[in-house]
Amino acid sequence: MQAIMIKEFVKDLSELQPSNVSLPKPKGAQDVLVKVTHVAVTHVDTLYARGLHQNNKRHMKPPFTLGTEFSGIVTSAPSSRHFRPGDRVFGGDSAYAEYISLDEKLLRKVPSSWSNVQACAVGASGAVSYGSLMVMGKLKAGETALILGASGGLGVMAVQIAKAVGAKVIATVGSKEKAEVIRRIGADAVVNYKDANWEDQVKALTDDGEGVHVVYDAIGAIESSLKCLRYRGRVVIVGFVARDGDIEKIRANRILLKSASVIGYRFGEDGRRLGAQQTESVWEGFMKLVNEGSITPVIYNEGEYNGLHTIPRAMSDLLAGKTVGRSVVTITEESKIETAKTKL
Template sequence: MRGIQISQYVKGPEELKVTELPDPTPKPDQYLIEVHAAATNFFDILQIQGKYQSQPPFPWVAGVEFSGVVLATPSTTSKGAPPKFPVGSRVFGAGQGAYATRACAAEAELLPVPAGWSFADAAGLFITAPTSYGALVSRAGVRAGDWVLVHAAAGGVGLAAVQVAKAFGATVVATAGTPRKLEVARRFGADHVVDYRDPTWPEQVRKLTPGGRGVDIVYDPVGLVDKSTKCVAWNGRILVVGFAAGSIEKVAMNKVLLKNISLVGIHWGAWAKFQRDGIPAVWDGINKLVEQGKFKGTVFVDKEFVGLESVPDALVALGGRETWGKVVVKIPQEGASKL
């Protein structure tokens, strides 16, 4: 196979190289997947630099999110049941080694590609969709009539959050940092858009809400919790999703007290580890939205990335905040159907 193997940490994506490698050998409980598309994530950049919280032993193949076709099924399955995904099944999922033409993954890390979805659309679904659905529905209890503020709304989890909130009947206020990203957020369903480079954005958001009462839910993957307390309503919920701004902020807790604000953390990776029994309900909810046409793929289309050689450029674009949605690399396979 061909892939991007890491034998030592690199300074940045520009140093990544595609090489010929032996095909991976699946463990007894793993599927062998022919990779047709791979999604990029910020943690991929951290991982190749040796800065992520989870670092595989050398050598390892970079990338985690992918979609493709099952080439081989596990030799052992739970309780002797037949494999859930027969050879030839179209699947998406996560497993170390996505930046390659072949990858391995356990059954729990795979799901069927939704009907009518391309490999590219499905490749970026496994992490963003459950993060946003789990946050808004399971953790914050979003419902019709709520006002929801989504920060970095044109990002992968941001666009997923916009769609989920709208599907449940909420009014969405989206923030982003460029006119293009604001346009994208509106195209995916945001009712109002605000540029968070303007220091008056909390006041702008509050004035949009009925009577200036503030928003009911804040979805924050950036690190804007403290400023968001200025435009959240009484009994508001602030979802702490991540710190894309680069630093872990400090929050003035007196405002949390005075407005009866709930600060709610959501980390899907930890959820999948410690609350596995809650995973099916999240994916059932997502699949219903997909079937109803209320949730669609968020692939960045302003520039196309094709072939493993384009992975470095895709990661550079992602890291430079030049993109929106999910940056996906299509991986053509010889003799395979068109993506």
């Protein structure tokens, strides 16, 4: 089979190419073999490939198979209690390959209302955003949430989650075209972060002009987050995708002056340290919104990327700021049997 293996970190993403590797073998009794139909391209993947992510110092050291999000079809599940051959599944781990073998605990069944491409577009983003806003940010109905980087794969989920739980949603994007999409999925107001003093625009959009209750920051703009925050508000840091590995240094007095809570959230680390039940409770909260019809997968240029060899181009488009939602690469022809898809 083919996969994109990182034998050593690359300097240019165009260096990433699929190579022939052995079919993965089960590592444990509960491992399931999945034929991959789709993979997602995320900012994390671009950092992993270049050795610029903090996890490269611990979890993601060469050699490893690149890729964090996939969907596919189970081909073998010898000892699994939850999956059978033919089941449509999605998950996250060593995704950029034609086949993947992993523990059943790392897989979820694709909801009947979603195609494989839709499930791949959501991936873990929904659970990450739910945990960020609801568990860490303690967002409540009637409060105002600011979603930074709202047009990204994480951001489009955060907008919809905040709206679904009854919050007023202010979102930031970088173009009119992206603003139109974000309004369609539920944002009450959209601000262009390229405008001068855009933080003042955000505060002016709040009911009393004092700022927002919760900031969801997946881009690494903590100083700006604090400017937009009301007294005793909460900032949840999810990532630093806009900084390309150069982490922001903030003036700590900003936190003191607003009695702000600045909270980091690492979804995967929570599961490793606090146990599977912590992860499962977050997934349950998010999937409840899915089952209620509150979540729409957002796919960029569906059908544009076909085959592992197109991943560098998809990454280039992502880093150039072209994408809205999640870029999804089709890996196998099984995608032809899927049900109706959502395209924005």
